[in-house]
Amino acid sequence: MRLRGTACAAAGLLLAVAMGCTGGAEDAAPATSPTPARATGERATGERDAGESPRTAPSPTPADPVSLQALMQREHTGSGLRLGEVLDRTSAYTRYAVTYEANGLTISGIMNIPEGEGPFPALVLAHGHIDPDVYFSGQGMPREQDRLARSGYVVLHTDYRNHARSDKDPDNDVNLRLGYTEDVIGAALALRDSGRPEIDGDRIGLFGRSMGGGVVYNTLVVAPGLFDAAVAYAPVSARPEENIDHFQRPDGDPLVTEIEEKHGTPDENPAFWRGVSPLTHADRVSDPLLIQHGTADDTCPLVWSREAAAVFRKAGKDVELRPVAGEGHTFGPKWAASMDVTEAFLARHLR
Numbered sequence: 001m002r003l004r005g006t007a008c009a010a011a012g013l014l015l016a017v018a019m020g021c022t023g024g025a026e027d028a029a030p031a032t033s034p035t036p037a038r039a040t041g042e043r044a045t046g047e048r049d050a051g052e053s054p055r056t057a058p059s060p061t062p063a064d065p066v067s068l069q070a071l072m073q074r075e076h077t078g079s080g081l082r083l084g085e086v087l088d089r090t091s092a093y094t095r096y097a098v099t100y101e102a103n104g105l106t107i108s109g110i111m112n113i114p115e116g117e118g119p120f121p122a123l124v125l126a127h128g129h130i131d132p133d134v135y136f137s138g139q140g141m142p143r144e145q146d147r148l149a150r151s152g153y154v155v156l157h158t159d160y161r162n163h164a165r166s167d168k169d170p171d172n173d174v175n176l177r178l179g180y181t182e183d184v185i186g187a188a189l190a191l192r193d194s195g196r197p198e199i200d201g202d203r204i205g206l207f208g209r210s211m212g213g214g215v216v217y218n219t220l221v222v223a224p225g226l227f228d229a230a231v232a233y234a235p236v237s238a239r240p241e242e243n244i245d246h247f248q249r250p251d252g253d254p255l256v257t258e259i260e261e262k263h264g265t266p267d268e269n270p271a272f273w274r275g276v277s278p279l280t281h282a283d284r285v286s287d288p289l290l291i292q293h294g295t296a297d298d299t300c301p302l303v304w305s306r307e308a309a310a311v312f313r314k315a316g317k318d319v320e321l322r323p324v325a326g327e328g329h330t331f332g333p334k335w336a337a338s339m340d341v342t343e344a345f346l347a348r349h350l351r
Contacts (some may be wrong), residue, residue: 032170059317064271064275065215068221068275068280068281071222074103077188078192079138079189079190091115092114092149093149093150095149097110098111100186102186102187103186106166107136107183109156118200120199122156122191122204123148124156124158124187124188125140125208127208127212138159140157141157143332145157148207153296158187161179174259180211180215181218185222187252188206188226189226190249192204193255205227208230209234210236214235214237214243220286221282222284224284224285225287229350231291231293233293233296235291236300238278238279238304238311279307279308283315285317288320289312290320291309291319292338293305293322294324294325294329299329322338
C-alpha cells in the first residue's frame with residue numbers, strides 16, 4: 001500500500017562520503033528486520049484463552065536514536081510545498097525556487113514543471129556531497145534536472161537541511177547525515193500532499209547520485225513503497241564506516257573523532273554500525289532499483305555497488321546493476337546513453 005500524507009516509514013542515513021569494500025556479498029547478508037506490530041484486534045496463534053492469567057510481554061529493545069531502525073519507527077511528515085520565484089523559463093519547462101516542510105524543518109530546493117497538460121509523474125532528486133558553505137540551491141544535478149523535465153517529469157531537487165535556504169540541524173553531521181534521508185522522504189510526501197494539478201501524486205520516483213545514492217538506499221529500507229522506482233548513480237558505500245575511512249579519515253576531518261566519541265568505533269560498537277547500514281535491512285526493500293556505476297570511477301569504487309546489488313538480490317529484491325565501461329564518477333561521453341537506460345527504466349514504472 002502506498003504511503004500518503006504522513007509516512008509511517010522513516011528516512012535513512014547517509015554519510016557524506018563514499019564506500020570502501022569490507023567483505024563480499026555473503027558477509028553482507030541482511031539481518032532480519034523487526035517484525036511489524038500486529039494490527040489491533042487480530043488474534044495471534046497461541047493467544048491466551050479467557051480465564052488464563054495474563055502474562056507480561058517482554059518490552060522491545062528501544063532502537064538507538066541514531067539508526068535506520070529509529071527512522072523506521074518515526075512517523076514522518078512532508079507538506080507545504082510552495083512555489084516561489086521563477087528562476088528560468090524554457091520552451092519545455094519552468095524552473096521555480098521552492099520550499100516544503102519535512103519533519104518540522106523547512107527545506108528549500110528547485111522544481112522544474114514541464115509545459116503542457118498534466119498531471120506529470122514526479123521525481124525527487126538527491127544530490128551528492130557538496131560543502132554546504134559553498135552550495136547554492138539546486139546545485140549538483142543540473143543535467144538530470146534539465147533532461148528529465150524535458151522528458152515530461154516534474155523534478156523536485158532537494159537542497160537537504162543545512163544547505164542553501166534550508167533550516168539548520170546542528171547534529172546532522174555527527175549523526176551520520178541521516179537527516180538527508182528524512183528530507184527526501186518529506187519531499188515525496190510534500191509532492192503527494194500538494195494538490196497541484198501538474199503533479200501526479202501516484203507516480204513518484206527517486207534519483208540520487210554519489211552521496212545521494214546512499215540516501216536512495218536508506219530511503220528504500222526506511223520507507224518501502226513510498227516511491228514507485230529508484231535510481232542510483234555512482235553511489236557511496238552502503239556501509240557508513242567505509243565512507244568515513246575513504247573520504248574523511250585520510251583528510252584528517254575532525255568530525256571523525258566526534259563521530260567515534262559519540263557512537264564508538266566499529267570495533268567498539270559493531271551493533272551501532274550495523275544499525276546504520278541499509279544492507280542490514282535489505283529485506284525491507286520493495287521498490288525496483290537501478291544502479292549505474294562507471295568502471296573507471298576512482299571516487300566511489302564499483303565494488304561498492306556490486307556488493308550492494310548482491311545483498312539486495314540475495315534478499316530477493318528487484319535490483320539491476322549496470323556497469324558503464326570506462327566512465328568515471330561524474331559520467332562524461334556515455335552520460336546520455338546511460339540516461340536513455342534510466343529513462344526506459346523510469347518509464348516502465350512511472351508511465
